[in-house]
Amino acid sequence: MSEAIRIVIADDQALVRGALASLLSLEPDLEVVGQTGRGDEVLELVTGTGASVAMLDVEMPGLDGLAVARQLRDSGLDCRSLIVTTFGRPGYLRRALESGASGFVVKDTPSHQLADAVRRVHAGLRVVDPTLATESLISGGSPLSARETDVLLALRSEGSIGDVAKQLHLSEGTVRNHLSSAIGKTGARNGSEAVRIAADNGWLLS
Known part of the structure; x- marks a missing residue:
């Protein structure tokens, strides 16, 4: 019998990690x-266990799953990334594949399909949720500029134009201009709605 495929699971929800395991x-x-609830512990965990597949959530403390996928790709380790997430959003899918992930599936994938996804990723194949793949092709990439994305990210965490301006070292007028542009591009009515729409499309992962 061939050697078992060694897997590490990174998800900030302990119940989810345990269920997947x-x-x-x-x-x-x-x-x-191996298991961890933090993205910034994955590289060390993979190195220590010799895992060949890392199952990664998107949103985790330390590093998000897409940053971890990029880190593993650039590390030279023989470990492929499979994003397994609640956030089934086309924007996340595009960014995951750009980051070097070999697969992207949602957490409600039936267990036998999830196991098969691990096997296929391990074999060097790409596994993508078919519905998300279609939506990704239809929706295209993020319409936001890098600075507009920065402003929305900062607005989500800081809350006020003044705080955002300080964080990004911009004038309040410049922040308002970028925010106005982002509101127009997302079709939102205000800054809060622009943040929500951008986040729902997977455009706000740093």
Whole structure:
């Protein structure tokens, strides 16, 4: 019998990590060798366990899953990334593939399909949720400029134009101009709605 595929799971929800580990451990050719709730611990975990597949959530403390996928790709380690997330958004899918992830599936994927996705990613194939793939092609890329994205990201965490201006070292007038442009591009009625729309489309991961 060939050696089992070694997997690490990174998800900030302990119940989700445990459920994924339990489901995958039922498969005779799969072995979960490590778990973490932080993105910035994945590289060390992969190095220490010799895992060949890293299952990554999108939003985690430390580093988000897309940054981790990029980090693993650039590390030279023989470990492929499979994004498994609640956030089934076309923008996330595009950015995940650009970051070097080999697969992108949502968490409600049936267990046998999830196990098969791990096997296919391990074999060097690309696995993408078909519905998201179609939506991604239809919706295209983010319409926001890099600075407009920065402003919305800062607005989401800071809350006021003045605070955003200080964080980004811009004048309040410049921040308002970028925000106005972002509102127009997203079709929003105000800054808060622009943040929500951009986040829902996966355009606000740093």
